[in-house]
Amino acid sequence: MTEKVTIEQKVLSENDRLAAELRQKFTRHRVLCLNLVSSPGSGKTSLLEKTLAALNHELKIALVAGDVQTENDARRLERAGGKIVRPIVTGGACHLDARMVAKALEAVPLEGLDILFIENVGNLVCPSSYDLGEDMKVVLISTTEGDDKPLKYPGMFRRSSVMVVNKVDLIGSSEFSLATVRENALTINGQLTVIELSCRSGDGLPAWYGWLRSQVRR
């Protein structure tokens, strides 16, 4: 097992090196890079669809959409008005790594870009270990998943800067408590910004757009 650990460390340190290169590039071009992570089906693609519809006319947005299989998410983002959308099919891998992102970005001009969204593979565990050069990880959780998730998957919540609680329109149809999820998340990471919204009803989306505007670097 020691051998395995050593190899994993090598893979991760090579990833960190590539991620640092990406981060330098993003900083140089003043691009805000957000790495969206969540369970499968929490609503990452839906949130990006809404964001494109609302902000595409005022901000220049590029998107990298990672998927284990299919390019469905990338196609949804193109239909939602995304002009620069790059799919990554990991072919079974459970996370994106910096090499995949660097390769996907080869054809994306960063000049004049305001925001680069990286939609990670739906997985609350593995993507937390892979730095993609992002400014921040944004973790989505939906109210139908249960308010205990920050305690059960602490690594992801510890390494994220923002927690978006999606599907607040479904509260009441499950035992989910906004107060409890917030308390659980802040126990793990006291620095988390918490934004509650529903991509379906539209509640809370203006707060998300406002936060995005406040983070853009130009």
Added chain:
Amino acid sequence: MTEKVTIEQKVLSENDRLAAELRQKFTRHRVLCLNLVSSPGSGKTSLLEKTLAALNHELKIALVAGDVQTENDARRLERAGGKIVRPIVTGGACHLDARMVAKALEAVPLEGLDILFIENVGNLVCPSSYDLGEDMKVVLISTTEGDDKPLKYPGMFRRSSVMVVNKVDLIGSSEFSLATVRENALTINGQLTVIELSCRSGDGLPAWYGWLRSQVRR
């Protein structure tokens, strides 16, 4: 990367060896072993709570509950009447492996046992690669996750024998179609048994109990 792949193959083949030993043991004792897999929050623990409440008096059931962090699930299962509940805290690992299960089972007498449930870590990707000696994988998907999940995470649906579609009481509050999820799942794996239910409303649970009874080996 070749070195990494070789090590992964070694780890997996060692896992397969241990899993084969477990499988022999289960067969010898006529224990039905089911490996429950899903995204975080699809309802694995809720389904097991309901199953214990309904079948604990007629079948002898043991449970192994895996979690990245916390023993919350194991505690919930004990409260639901589980007499033999063994927690596994993976400490960050994104899946259970056969070694963890073998260790957890050291203190569990298999004699006279009807069903052993293994509740895996909430993750639709990594647990698909690790055989735990189970007779079958049962994959849960909840209606709030979207009906495209079998296409996006095909490995897990290909390696499962049963797909349980949970939270059917929430259909209508999202764009989920039972016909579509069934079609998508059967495209990936034509052998899948599909059971639709709601742990919350109780709809469909008798079909699940009936299926379990039909699989017990004594």
